[in-house]
Amino acid sequence: xxxxxxxxxxxxxxxxxxxxxxxxxxxxxxxxxxxxxxxxxxxxxxxxxxxxxxxxxxxxxxxxxxxxxxxxxxxxxxxxxxxxxxxxxxxxxxxxxxxxxxxxxxxxxxxxxxxxxxxxxxxxxxxxxxxxxxxxxxxxxxxxxxxxxxxxxxxxxxxxxxxxxxxxxxxxxxxxxxxxxxxxxxxxxxxxxxxxxxxxxxxxxxxxxxxxxxxxxxxxxxxxxxx
Amino acid sequence: xxxxxxxxxxxxxxxxxxxxxxxxxxxxxxxxxxxxxxxxxxxxxxxxxxxxxxxxxxxxxxxxxxxxxxxxxxxxxxxxxxxxxxxxxxxxxxxxxxxxxxxxxxxxxxxxxxxxxxxxxxxxxxxxxxxxxxxxxxxxxxxxxxxxxxxxxxxxxxxxxxxxxxxxxxxxxxxxxxxxxxxxxxxxxxxxxxxxxxxxxxxxxxxxxxxxxxxxxxxxxxxxxxxxxxxxxxxxxxxxxxxxxxxxxxxxxxxx
Amino acid sequence: xxxxxxxxxxxxxxxxxxxxxxxxxxxxxxxxxxxxxxxxxxxxxxxxxxxxxxxxxxxxxxxxxxxxxxxxxxxxxxxxxxxxxxxxxxxxxxxxxxxxxxxxxxxxxxxxxxxxxxxxxxxxxxxxxxxxxxxxxxxxxxxxxxxxxxxxxxxxxxxxxxxxxxxxxxxxxxxxxxxxxxxxxxxxxxxxxxxxxxxxxxxxxxxxxxxxxxxxxxxxxxxxxxxxxxxxxxxxxxxxxxxxxxxxxxxxxxxxxxxxxxxxxxxxxxxxxxxxxxxxxxx
Numbered sequence: 001x002x003x004x005x006x007x008x009x010x011x012x013x014x015x016x017x018x019x020x021x022x023x024x025x026x027x028x029x030x031x032x033x034x035x036x037x038x039x040x041x042x043x044x045x046x047x048x049x050x051x052x053x054x055x056x057x058x059x060x061x062x063x064x065x066x067x068x069x070x071x072x073x074x075x076x077x078x079x080x081x082x083x084x085x086x087x088x089x090x091x092x093x094x095x096x097x098x099x100x101x102x103x104x105x106x107x108x109x110x111x112x113x114x115x116x117x118x119x120x121x122x123x124x125x126x127x128x129x130x131x132x133x134x135x136x137x138x139x140x141x142x143x144x145x146x147x148x149x150x151x152x153x154x155x156x157x158x159x160x161x162x163x164x165x166x167x168x169x170x171x172x173x174x175x176x177x178x179x180x181x182x183x184x185x186x187x188x189x190x191x192x193x194x195x196x197x198x199x200x201x202x203x204x205x206x207x208x209x210x211x212x213x214x215x216x217x218x219x220x221x222x223x224x225x226x227x
Numbered sequence: 228x229x230x231x232x233x234x235x236x237x238x239x240x241x242x243x244x245x246x247x248x249x250x251x252x253x254x255x256x257x258x259x260x261x262x263x264x265x266x267x268x269x270x271x272x273x274x275x276x277x278x279x280x281x282x283x284x285x286x287x288x289x290x291x292x293x294x295x296x297x298x299x300x301x302x303x304x305x306x307x308x309x310x311x312x313x314x315x316x317x318x319x320x321x322x323x324x325x326x327x328x329x330x331x332x333x334x335x336x337x338x339x340x341x342x343x344x345x346x347x348x349x350x351x352x353x354x355x356x357x358x359x360x361x362x363x364x365x366x367x368x369x370x371x372x373x374x375x376x377x378x379x380x381x382x383x384x385x386x387x388x389x390x391x392x393x394x395x396x397x398x399x400x401x402x403x404x405x406x407x408x409x410x411x412x413x414x415x416x417x418x419x420x421x422x423x424x425x426x427x428x429x430x431x432x433x434x435x436x437x438x439x440x441x442x443x444x445x446x447x448x449x450x451x452x453x454x455x456x457x458x459x460x461x462x463x464x465x466x467x468x469x470x471x472x473x474x475x476x477x478x479x480x481x482x483x
Numbered sequence: 484x485x486x487x488x489x490x491x492x493x494x495x496x497x498x499x500x501x502x503x504x505x506x507x508x509x510x511x512x513x514x515x516x517x518x519x520x521x522x523x524x525x526x527x528x529x530x531x532x533x534x535x536x537x538x539x540x541x542x543x544x545x546x547x548x549x550x551x552x553x554x555x556x557x558x559x560x561x562x563x564x565x566x567x568x569x570x571x572x573x574x575x576x577x578x579x580x581x582x583x584x585x586x587x588x589x590x591x592x593x594x595x596x597x598x599x600x601x602x603x604x605x606x607x608x609x610x611x612x613x614x615x616x617x618x619x620x621x622x623x624x625x626x627x628x629x630x631x632x633x634x635x636x637x638x639x640x641x642x643x644x645x646x647x648x649x650x651x652x653x654x655x656x657x658x659x660x661x662x663x664x665x666x667x668x669x670x671x672x673x674x675x676x677x678x679x680x681x682x683x684x685x686x687x688x689x690x691x692x693x694x695x696x697x698x699x700x701x702x703x704x705x706x707x708x709x710x711x712x713x714x715x716x717x718x719x720x721x722x723x724x725x726x727x728x729x730x731x732x733x734x735x736x737x738x739x740x741x742x743x744x745x746x747x748x749x750x751x752x753x754x755x756x757x758x759x760x761x762x763x764x765x766x
Contacts (some may be wrong), residue, residue: 014471015478058461058467077446078255098415098420098442113424119266306627313631328614328635331644342638343631349641349707351511354707 001166001197002031003053007063007073009046009053022050022223027063029216033165036188036198038212041219047201049118051219054199055090056080067166085113089164093171095143095151103129103146104139107157114162121161128157132183149175160187167191169200173207185211229291231256231397231429232277237286239272245453246272251288252448252458256396259423259430261461263437263476269453270433271401277431278318278399279308290315290397313343317390321402323382327374328387331384333360334370340393351441358386372382380411384418391422404439416442437480441465449473455462490537490570496520500693501536504684507695511740512657513625514744515609519691529562529587530688532604537587539568539600539684545573547581552589552730552747559587571576576752588651590672592729595681597698603666605687608694610654610664630662633705647710655702663694670704671716671730677702719744724755 009024023046033038039047052058054065060073068087072080084090089110097106104125105112109119129139132153143154144199152175159167169188173181182206188211191198202208210217228252239246247269254260262270267300275281277288279300287299293315300308312318319324337356338346339398346352357367363384365377374382383403390398403419404412420443423430431444440461447461449472457470468474486533488494496518503517520529524549542544546566546691547712550559556574562585563574575581578591584618585602594690595601614632640648653670657663666685676683683696696702707713717731722743729751731744746752756765 011467012469014474052466057462058457059463059469078258080460081258081445096441100410101417133377309627313629329615331635331639334642335589335638339631339635341631342634343629347634347706347708350637350709352638352707353642359693 001033001068002055002199003064003065003066004029005064006052007053007060007065009049009058009060016108024218024221025217025223027221031166031197031199033195033197034129034192035214036192036200038208038215039199039201040215040217041222044088045217046222047218049172050221051090051170051199051201055088056084056170084112087153087165089162089167091156091159091160091169091172093152093155093174095097095155095158097143099144100142100151102140102155103134103143107161109168110158110162120130124161125157129154131187132182149177149180152169152176153180154188156184160191163191163194163196165196167196167198168200169180169198171201171203173204181207228255229297229432230254230289231258231291232431233287233289233297234277235287235289236406237270237273237276237283237288238278239281245269246281247276247450247453250448250450250455252455254429254431256428256429258446259428259432259444260446260448262431262433262450263435263440264390264450265435265476267452268450270450272453274399274401274431274433274452277380278316279312280318300451313340314393315396317395319383319386319390319398319400319403321405323374323379323386326386327382329375330373332371332373333377336374336389337392340389344393355392356388358465359386359392362422363388364414378411380407380415383407383411383415387419387422391426391428394426396429398428400432400434402434402436403432404436405434412439419443423456437465437477441444446480449476486567489542490540490566490572491522492520492534492537496534496613497538500534503693504538504695506536507684507693508682508697510661511696511700512661512663512694514692515696516691517693519688522562522688524565526689527602529585531686531690531693532585532587532602532688533562533565533686534688535602535626535684535686535693536562536566536583537570539602540570540572540583542570542572545575545580546570547575547578547584548586548748549589549591549748550587551732552591552751553749555749576750577754578748588667588669589730589747590668590675592639592726592746592748593754594675595679597680599681601679601681601683603668603683603685603715604694605666605685606689608685608687608692609611610652610662610663610688612697619625625661628660630656633662634707637705637707637710641707641710647706647712650715653712654705656705657696658701659703663702665702669716669730670712672715673702673704673712674714676700695708720762721746721752722762724752724760724765725762726755726760 005028007027011021015020043048053060056072064071065073070083104122106127108121143151174183232254235251237250238248250273264270288301290300291297315382334353334356337359338352341352341466357370374385404415444461447464448455449457451472457473465477468477498669503515507515522533548559548563550556566572567574578593583600587604609621614636637647651669652664652667653673655665656664678699680698685694704712720727723745729746732747734743736743
């Protein structure tokens with residue numbers, strides 16, 4: 001489902017003496033449907049960078065990243081947008097939303113973008129918010145005013161609203177209490193069970209052991225860190 | 228799939244100065260493209276060339292018309308182009324006063340495009356106008372008030388209603404949130420997002436506000452001195468800019 | 484008489500105006516620019532109408548002038564006298580006897596016949612002016628037939644008054660093409676514009692425009708399906724001649740609220756009275 005072949009990435013900092021920083025070099029691996037793979041490695045190893053490259057958020061200079069057959073390294077923006085809408089979900093560590101939009105609509109948005117009728121999308125959003133223990137009285141408020149943990153859960157609810165065949169999870173259980181952590185892990189297990197291919201970053205080792213089928217040490221591909 | 232708008236080699240000079248040079252891109256149905264750059268980068272010149280307000284010195288602006296398929300709007304006759312301007316195209320000005328008739332009621336402002344395409348039933352026109360005021364969150368009781376009595380944010384929303392009432396397929400926006408309070412901007416952005424999604428609109432948004440394009444645009448073009456220096460997926464250009472100027476632009480934004 | 488060229492204007496000027504008139508007749512409702520001359524009267528007193536009359540008058544014509552329907556107001560009398568002195572043409576107050584009728588703000592009640600010319604004095608020829616002040620833009624709107632704005636004006640009328648309150652200078656569409664200002668005639672007169680046997684010429688002196696309706700031209704008053712055009716008038720019979728089909732002026736006749744309604748077309752009223760018709764206020 002997700003396949004990386006000889007993927008490399010450099011940052012060129014034009015405004016800082018044109019410094020060229022090689023961050024990822026020659027990564028290849030694949031994730032099958034129903035499989036969950038953890039990216040591991042020390043801080044700065046490039047886990048998040050690699051994840052962002054797979055999402056198309058960072059430009060990849062060399063190699064191929066195929067998701068459901070589409071090579072996002074060589075795709076038009078509109079194809080990547082379509083991929084993100086239909087196929088590829090991403091739960092980042094940060095919630096980025098239009099201010100003042102109610103939480104319920106924020107969570108329903110990915111379904112609305114797919115053309116799901118408003119009431120149906122809101123039903124699904126309500127169910128997820130309930131499951132993640134966001135009190136109903138907050139649903140009509142914008143999540144921008146929420147606590148960090150609440151924002152994280154809204155972000156997860158939004159990421160799981162649509163049943164994406166491929167998912168990227170960046171620290172989905174960070175800053176969650178035991179009960180909510182359990183909910184998130186079961187959401188991941190459900191997604192695997194329905195055949196989603198998942199790549200995740202988990203500092204939470206117990207969580208990683210529980211949901212991930214294998215680990216890939218990104219440090220191996222990081223020039224200057226591999227040694 | 229046929230692009231809704233295909234821009235090829237648009238160049239506009241002001242005497243020896245370059246307004247914009249050799250700009251080309253395709254815009255597909257449902258896509259929202261942002262054009263960013265500092266003042267004088269040529270983004271407004273480009274927008275006005277595309278919307279038929281300026282005649283470029285070179286290039287084509289091919290629009291996929293409903294009846295005849297792709298047509299170059301630069302070379303089509305003026306009546307045809309103006310007809311597009313009040314049916315399939317919409318133009319949202321930065322200053323609502325430029326896009327509204329300030330001496331005409333809110334309902335009349337919204338109804339004008341309907342009357343321009345031949346609607347002749349007062350009751351229907353008024354109902355549609357009232358419905359559109361609701362969609363842009365203006366209370367129906369204001370339908371007979373002149374825009375001079377509206378706040379800046381309301382005027383801008385009225386301008387949007389006036390533009391969208393005939394169900395256009397392509398909307399040109401010139402700094403649509405410029406000059407509005409931050410709180411009003413957010414509301415307008417949310418409204419625009421909803422309309423773009425629900426109506427399947429394509430849009431080209433010129434702005435210097437990177438937050439606006441991040442929230443509204445699927446794609447981004449960065450312009451400098453009349454030329455496109457970088458183009459791509461909005462979040463990719465903003466989070467991983469490749470060109471020196473884009474990097475400078477992104478890193479110059481104050482973090483809140 | 485000898486100190487003036489026939490009908491005051493020199494022959495070259497009249498030729499220029501006739502060309503504008505012919506062009507106007509060829510393109511009904513289209514505003515033809517012309518080089519309006521200084522006339523020995525102020526703008527607003529009918530300088531456009533006078534120039535058009537001067538260009539069409541011939542020595543054998545019989546000339547009539549009405550102002551708000553009346554032959555005896557200052558404006559009507561002075562213009563009639565002007566052409567008596569400068570052209571030496573016969574004048575009349577009888578609508579049926581006149582060959583050229585210059586009018587301000589009315590169309591005579593008696594239907595005009597072929598061979599007659601009705602000359603209107605026009606203050607502002609551009610019907611779109613009050614909505615779109617830019618002449619460059621209104622000309623483009625005419626040329627591209629973009630007339631949505633005209634209905635915006637009627638729409639605004641309805642929201643403010645509950646009905647189309649425009650009661651004079653009511654816009655019309657000519658032969659399905661040009662939207663035209665019929666000069667400030669009451670909308671009661673609008674139906675008479677259509678299919679008229681006489682030639683109708685419109686002259687705007689200050690604005691330097693001439694436009695025209697050839698005989699038997701289709702002229703439609705703009706309206707909405709659910710607010711159709713109505714040619715309204717005061718709902719009274721004429722106090723002098725008892726006519727129920729003519730446009731009426733309201734006259735205040737004393738200091739205690741007394742009033743009467745009389746035909747605005749003085750010739751029409753007098754002809755009816757001479758034929759024995761009597762209204763309730765007739766002496």
